[in-house]
Amino acid sequence: MDEHAVAVPEKSQTENGGAKTEQPTPSTSSTSSSNNMDILLRMGFPMDRAEKALTCTGDVSVPAAIDWILSHKDDPLLDVQDQREYLVYLCPSGPLLEKIEEFLNKTVETSGRNGAHLHMPHITMCHAFKTTASNIPAMLKALQKTNASVANTVGILPDLSKLERYTSESFIGLFLDKAVDKVLKQLSESLVAALQPFSDKPIPHNSEKAFHLTLAYHFEASQFETIHALSKRIPLKTGAAWNILLLSRDARFHSHEVFKMVHPWSTAISHRDDEIPFIKNDYVYVAPKQNSATSTNAHPAGWVSAVSWSTGCSGVVPLTGIERTFSSDAWILHACIPYSTLRLQTGSLISDLNCFPSAQRARWVEKLPAREAKHLHPAEVESRRLDKYGVDQELRKQSATVQRKSSTGTKKGTTSSNSAAAAAGATAFVMRHGERMDFVFGVDWIHKCFDGEGNFTRLDLNMPKSVPKRRSGPGAYVRDPPLTYMGVFQAQTTGRAMKDHGITFSRVFTSPALRSIQTAAGVLEAFKDPPKLCIEPGLYEWLGWVREAHPDWLSTAELQAAGVSVDSEYQPCFSAHQLDFNEDVEGFYTRNGLVVRRIMQKHGHEGGNFLFVAHASSLDTCTRQLIGATPRSHIDMTRITQRVPYCAVVTCCPGPEQTWQLKNPPFPALTHGQNIKFNAIQTFITPESTYDRDMQDDLENLARHSARSKSSSLSVAPVKK
Incomplete structure (x- = not known):
């Protein structure tokens, strides 16, 4: 897939409950999230802003993310990386959903709103928890792995069509039979276990309650007969497709009410300076009870304070122009897992458009009538000229304006990697590790140097005097070898050369490979009060070389026990379980390049030098996209890699007009023979x-x-x- 390719919504017909709807063409890439992030960074958007935009649009497309950034250009919290709340629902679709929605609308007309009108019809599989946007790719992989495990364990999933109506004085709902309930409990427990590592607090379990879909609750006793009679109109044998949805909501507005803009007020009511502009089918968050008498007195003529869903800006709106809707209409869908297959769908791959919450679906998934230029919608991109990123050129011009404003008006650390790092003179030093044990002594060194109890004996002066203790035993050194004594000397010599030429490092990042970590530690021995090492799994070598047997890296505790100064608080750009061992060479270039850009994006404004210690290929893969070049082919990468000696270093410096350029380091190279x-x-x-x-x-x-x-x-x- 071309690195600039973007999945743009195209018109295609599909049957969905008998009705034809438009839907996006499925992306051909399994790494659309990282590709979309990569494109936004290449366009000059700050990493944190791009990440937030992709999260708040469900990563459906690059144009959607740009539309979100443009719409939120005046949002005072645009660059605040607040946590969202995530939850997992099992939701019906098709005829059953239509009947339930018809029932909910009738109950509003006859009996007013009750607790069931807060959220979409659903069965809760995982309660809400908070996490950061950077965890989403890992969460999706964890969900996919869990689903595959459950599918293999359970086999054929039981049918969800067997529903039973249950009523009480304050509750009406649909329950599943015991066989289905048992399987859903197993699936729910697996989902909670998979998502728990990403949560800031323990996630409650559902094992004690029977799974059910609520139709009505928290209503007046006098309304029971009416609501009960309406519920009987729902045919329980109506067909339905069920989907497991990973959704998120803005944690700031968890207790707010959501209203939809339905009636224009600019022409009917005198204009107010603090009003939120009317945009048809937009949504606003309103604090509870603002439609009370007190609130009305505070805002004459029935105006209430609100926050716009589409812009993030605060203001007032008239109660006569908005109507209450599901709070979940303003949520974001990140993944859909059809119950029938338990196969993960994300972004443009989600086939059932009814799974998307209303606001997200209307703005970024379905095609709406053309709006004015100031409310440009990314779906219009189909009928416009696209640039090499698949983005409308007019939209691109507007985004450039926002970026120019952000470079002077945003907080420290939020500008783009090029502008911030270049302005501060930040320089990246990328270095290969030193000589490794297995390339000198072969893998047999492990069998010769370790006894049955795992004790190490030095059999050659070029072997280290000792090696770190590993929880998994000496066998782990097959895939994660240490440096030779000469390898440590190479690193120390290079470090002294750096110091002699006045080079210091404010931050040091290293691949999790032991040989890279030991090289970085050897370099820093030359410096007084050096920074701690930041272990970055995203800097690891091409995973195609270790596809058959994954390396078992040393933990932070094991490294510290071995005397390595590691920053235990560092949050990596790519955690170990985010790595895709099926990545191709282009994906490898994208991963390494993205890590360096993210780091320079986040810390480049500090200035100084940044050291990246990794592998032979890293000197190219970590800098290639930073200088604006395209990834090499597998053959070309291998050819280049063979010409990179141990402890080779390349520098990537700010160039003219906020560009980057490669240079040789200011100190000599290290050349020697072999004994x-x-x-x-x-x-x-x-x-x-x-x-x-x-x-x-x-x-x-x-x-x-x-x-x-x-x-x-x-x-x-x-x-x-």
């Missing part, structure tokens, strides 16, 4: 024929490991007898 294995007895005592054979084996072994290390152009010729 072959030496044994005095074999050399001087063993018969020549045996010596020649052993030496030939050693040289061939050295040549093989030299080629694997991609660290030098050393050519080893066979020994002639």
